[in-house]
Amino acid sequence: MDAVYRRQRHFYDLTRKYYLLGRDPMIRDLAPPRGGSVLEIGCGTGRNLIAVGREWPAARLYGVDISQAMLDTAQVAVERVGMCSRMRLMQADACAFDPQALFGRASFDRVFISYALSMIPDWEAALAQAAKCVAPGGRLEVVDFGAQEELPVVWKRLLSGWLGRFHVTPRATLGQAMERAAREVGGLAHFRSLYRGYAVRGGLVRV
Template identity: 50%
Template sequence: MEDILRKRASDRHADLMDHVYRSQSGIYDLTRKYYLLGRDQLIEALDPPPGGRVLEIGCGTARNLVQAAKVWPDAEFYGFDISSEMLKTARKNLAHGRLTDRITLFQGDAGNPALAMPPALRKFDRIFLSFCLSMIPDWQGAIRQTIALLAPGGELHIVDFGQSEKLPPSFRRILQQWLALFHVEPRKHLRRFLTELDCETGTRSEFIPQYRGYSWRFVVRLPAKEAPCSGEA
């Protein structure tokens, strides 16, 4: 019964994302470059090992994957998205950039990322989410399951809307109202959740606020060997 309910929730979210992006997928990259700030810094920081596997969850139009493949030519790249509308544009972008042999796409739900890919592909050296967590209903569960896909010594990179904590309150209020129109909810407890997860799983999280808190960036590092919890925040 639980699996059936989860599948229904996933299908509803997929329908919602297709509805949101059906009319936007073709112009998404042109419009989002002005306010999805911090994506390129995340890509530059990935630094995958030679031959390493890199996965983007919620890859959308594959804009980030195309850029990352150029910056890190020795890595293998994979991505998936819940929206079939976005994936249509993503496949066109890969064909246009002649990257279909370097980037593999799947359709799947971030709520259960392992099911988006064949079993042989379920370990990655780097995984990243770019302005995606703010649209995932069970974002905490998604992070937990994503970390389970990391190879020893792997890293999870996240960038998303922050709390604009060093920007004027009027700007924060208007931004949050505008984002809500697109079913986007910045995760104000993300930093605290990752700190708690560090103690629970042995990961080590780095918090990197950008643009006066407009965007938050995190790097979650999985030890090469299992480490005991120190009890420190």
């Protein structure tokens, strides 16, 4: 992933903001408890965690990403906005990491994944790992590309070709995988289509 992002990281946020739809509504819905903990899996340039920090100024922020190049960019951004004391970023594989070893805590009040599962080969393992990181009473939230089932066939073909250039594959069975992940941790899942199937939003509440 460092090879993919070594150049892209410098203009990633500028280009992605036009088509990674649904990220900011998800962030506004996180609503962590005061002083609560928020973990982003696949935090990339830190754009989303910084937005969480601005929306929820009392939250403690954590992020993991497999790309050190992206984390380097994120750290610069975090320093620029003065959030170093509130945020910790670590390199880790989304499919298998030990939050206790990385951050000194086993679970988080809110965990979220924004447009990352579509880039992770073993995305179901990453989803299951994310669910395990949710504290009792906490939530996991996911937003990603959908199957574009209600959009014109030509649009779907063009978008799929474009996304393929960036190693992105929409996960058609994300809803079912979310249900399984919820059952494994004793949680309740939710899932819905956005923008006529362009994107999907899902998650779980751990009870």
